[in-house]
Amino acid sequence: MSQSLGKASVRPEKPVYILNSASAVGTKEGEGPLGLLFDKVGEDDMFGCSTWEEAESTLQKDAVGLALEKAGLSQEDISFIFAGDLLGQSIATSFGISSYQIPLLGVYGACSTCGESLALGTMSIAGGFADRVVCVTSSHFASAEKEFRFPLEYGNQRPLSATWTVTGSGAFVLGSEEVMAESKSSGKGSPRARITGITVGKIVDYGLKDSMNMGACMAPAAASTLEQHFIDFDSQPNCYDKIITGDLGKVGQKVLIDLMNEKGYDISAQHMDCGIEIYDGDSQDTHSGGSGCGCSAVTLSAYILKQLEEHNWKKVLFMPTGALLSKTSFNEGKSVPGIAHGIVIECV
Amino acid sequence: MSQSLGKASVRPEKPVYILNSASAVGTKEGEGPLGLLFDKVGEDDMFGCSTWEEAESTLQKDAVGLALEKAGLSQEDISFIFAGDLLGQSIATSFGISSYQIPLLGVYGACSTCGESLALGTMSIAGGFADRVVCVTSSHFASAEKEFRFPLEYGNQRPLSATWTVTGSGAFVLGSEEVMAESKSSGKGSPRARITGITVGKIVDYGLKDSMNMGACMAPAAASTLEQHFIDFDSQPNCYDKIITGDLGKVGQKVLIDLMNEKGYDISAQHMDCGIEIYDGDSQDTHSGGSGCGCSAVTLSAYILKQLEEHNWKKVLFMPTGALLSKTSFNEGKSVPGIAHGIVIECV
Numbered sequence: 153m154s155q156s157l158g159k160a161s162v163r164p165e166k167p168v169y170i171l172n173s174a175s176a177v178g179t180k181e182g183e184g185p186l187g188l189l190f191d192k193v194g195e196d197d198m199f200g201c202s203t204w205e206e207a208e209s210t211l212q213k214d215a216v217g218l219a220l221e222k223a224g225l226s227q228e229d230i231s232f233i234f235a236g237d238l239l240g241q242s243i244a245t246s247f248g249i250s251s252y253q254i255p256l257l258g259v260y261g262a263c264s265t266c267g268e269s270l271a272l273g274t275m276s277i278a279g280g281f282a283d284r285v286v287c288v289t290s291s292h293f294a295s296a297e298k299e300f301r302f303p304l305e306y307g308n309q310r311p312l313s314a315t316w317t318v319t320g321s322g323a324f325v326l327g328s329e330e331v332m333a334e335s336k337s338s339g340k341g342s343p344r345a346r347i348t349g350i351t352v353g354k355i356v357d358y359g360l361k362d363s364m365n366m367g368a369c370m371a372p373a374a375a376s377t378l379e380q381h382f383i384d385f386d387s388q389p390n391c392y393d394k395i396i397t398g399d400l401g402k403v404g405q406k407v408l409i410d411l412m413n414e415k416g417y418d419i420s421a422q423h424m425d426c427g428i429e430i431y432d433g434d435s436q437d438t439h440s441g442g443s444g445c446g447c448s449a450v451t452l453s454a455y456i457l458k459q460l461e462e463h464n465w466k467k468v469l470f471m472p473t474g475a476l477l478s479k480t481s482f483n484e485g486k487s488v489p490g491i492a493h494g495i496v497i498e499c500v
Numbered sequence: 501m502s503q504s505l506g507k508a509s510v511r512p513e514k515p516v517y518i519l520n521s522a523s524a525v526g527t528k529e530g531e532g533p534l535g536l537l538f539d540k541v542g543e544d545d546m547f548g549c550s551t552w553e554e555a556e557s558t559l560q561k562d563a564v565g566l567a568l569e570k571a572g573l574s575q576e577d578i579s580f581i582f583a584g585d586l587l588g589q590s591i592a593t594s595f596g597i598s599s600y601q602i603p604l605l606g607v608y609g610a611c612s613t614c615g616e617s618l619a620l621g622t623m624s625i626a627g628g629f630a631d632r633v634v635c636v637t638s639s640h641f642a643s644a645e646k647e648f649r650f651p652l653e654y655g656n657q658r659p660l661s662a663t664w665t666v667t668g669s670g671a672f673v674l675g676s677e678e679v680m681a682e683s684k685s686s687g688k689g690s691p692r693a694r695i696t697g698i699t700v701g702k703i704v705d706y707g708l709k710d711s712m713n714m715g716a717c718m719a720p721a722a723a724s725t726l727e728q729h730f731i732d733f734d735s736q737p738n739c740y741d742k743i744i745t746g747d748l749g750k751v752g753q754k755v756l757i758d759l760m761n762e763k764g765y766d767i768s769a770q771h772m773d774c775g776i777e778i779y780d781g782d783s784q785d786t787h788s789g790g791s792g793c794g795c796s797a798v799t800l801s802a803y804i805l806k807q808l809e810e811h812n813w814k815k816v817l818f819m820p821t822g823a824l825l826s827k828t829s830f831n832e833g834k835s836v837p838g839i840a841h842g843i844v845i846e847c848v
Contacts, residue, residue, distance in 0.1 A: 155627065156628065159576075159578070159579045159603070160579070231507045231508070232508075240587075240588030241824065241825065241826035243824070246703060246829075247834060253703075254702065255508040256701070256839060257616060257620065258608040258609050258616065259606060259607060260584065260590050260607065272605065272620060275623065279623055281626075282504055282507075299828075352580055352605060355594060355598035355601075357598055476589065476590075476591070476594035477591075478587065478588045478591045480553060481589070481594075484554075486591075489595070
């Protein structure tokens with residue numbers, strides 16, 4: 153049995169279903185263009201906690217709890233949880249999901265983590281290792297500013313190329329064909345969509361060092377994964393209703409479209425970026441757009457899957473992008489390498 | 501097809517082979533009881549670099565390069581690399597392996613990361629998603645002290661319960677039955693061992709807060725995974741020649757044996773801890789033992805696989821243990837939750 157397609161890509165023999173999902177976000181995201189679509193919007197960004205890190209943990213806990221509830225499942229039904237976030241040693245995850253007592257496989261791919269968790273979750277089900285898994289990722293504006301840049305109290309200025317880290321967490325319950333059919337027949341509802349392909353990205357480093365322009369740092373990685381995806385799946389941009397990056401923002405979007413043109417692909421009609429969709433850049437002062445693990449995760453759960461459910465779109469390539477920097481690597485003068493993972497999601 | 505065994509465990513239908521592996525370590529590890537067994541011992545702990553983080557990256561790069569060379573393979577033969585380390589945002593990995601241009605799935609499980617990478621690597625092959633993958637993890641004493649505790653220049657005192665982070669990286673090339681047979685017939689050598697089972701651990705938090713006694717913080721997680729493993733595989737301690745934890749050290753070993761006794765299992769005859777084996781605690785001033793992602797990884801590559809190759813042992817349970825803390829969570833007064841993943845490794 154081979155479910156591999158070239159060295160970087162995977163096509164599951166049987167599709168893996170997104171049984172259900174949930175999103176929990178902060179106030180700014182609730183006020184944005186997608187605000188009414190999120191499952192839970194916090195009253196403030198502390199979510200009743202005393203630290204930003206605990207607040208982010210609460211987002212993950214809420215998103216997983218809501219996703220399980222919407223799927224009519226309990227934690228005992230889940231084999232593995234694939235989880236990660238942006239904080240050092242993934243503490244939002246460790247303190248967010250420990251109460252669920254689900255075997256944990258921690259993942260790190262910076263803001264591409266949502267894509268990585270869906271890729272591994274899909275493989276664990278398509279490989280026959282699990283019937284149902286959960287994939288969850290999060291970010292929080294204040295914990296990310298503290299982790300990567302400056303404490304909020306410094307009131308630092310942000311260039312127009314900077315993005316605004318999304319406060320939010322998205323959780324996805326994946327299941328096999330068998331449990332999907334079981335869910336349907338027992339009245340627990342239809343799946344939201346199905347995952348039919350994966351392209352795992354490589355680290356791409358163009359030597360850029362500007363952590364205030366992460367869109368440009370990540371665009372080459374998105375271009376690399378996208379080209380590999382088109383080759384491995386023998387596909388073209390117009391095979392997809394949308395090609396959706398995670399958080400390139402307006403600056404990164406332009407770079408990606410240019411790089412793909414150089415490679416002979418025009419994606420300008422299909423390209424969409426979660427970071428551009430989630431805020432109204434003009435009125436919300438978010439500059440290039442939104443970013444963070446949570447950005448692509450909550451946009452997938454609240455907006456993209458809705459479009460697929462309503463059959464407005466039939467097939468999309470969801471491709472979260474990550475910037476592999478830390479404050480230590482930045483302070484030591486290192487570049488900001490990028491990575492991106494592509495997930496083919498189709499309507500049911 | 502089901503390769504799952506209970507909710508937390510996996511038994512691959514066909515075994516996955518460790519085609520080859522390599523270890524690269526620092527001077528202190530080279531002077532320890534296993535010193536002569538490592539593939540590469542650095543002349544100093546900077547490895548020709550200007551920062552501790554770059555030194556750790558170099559360890560990963562060297563370990564992967566050596567493992568591929570020993571297996572007679574090049575980077576183009578590898579589908580995925582599962583990689584991680586202890587530093588914030590896994591920068592030792594991002595800057596260590598980027599030159600290989602292998603699709604990357606980043607993992608984080610603190611010092612249990614070696615076990616997690618082998619678990620996911622095994623699943624990717626047993627599921628038919630890849631023929632060959634690489635799993636690599638690392639740690640470095642100086643980068644870890646800076647990341648979790650104090651800069652070395654402070655000369656802080658260490659209690660006897662503290663462990664010493666191993667400077668080292670271990671890399672493993674896993675392959676399917678088909679490529680193993682191909683390697684053998686083309687004269688590239690026999691596999692070192694085979695992986696026949698996996699138990700994925702849950703987060704276990706007893707509320708301990710002492711980051712200078714991580715053995716005690718992690719022992720409850722090791723006990724939880726071990727009990728789950730015995731149940732899922734319907735096995736007993738004497739089914740294994742050794743039950744090998746990653747870095748519990750002398751203090752954690754005692755706690756684990758006591759906890760397992762309470763659960764009705766006597767593992768005192770089988771238990772071994774990589775952290776206890778890697779240093780001579782009395783002459784090397786390492787107190788409770790070694791720790792870090794690198795500790796279990798280099799001990800597996802240099803010592804454990806050698807015992808299996810020589811048929812001194814037939815079957816072991818390799819169970820790296822991780823402490824899910826960060827300096828932020830520690831400074832905010834949070835506990836130190838633990839996690840452990842079990843891998844059944846048998847001789848060929």
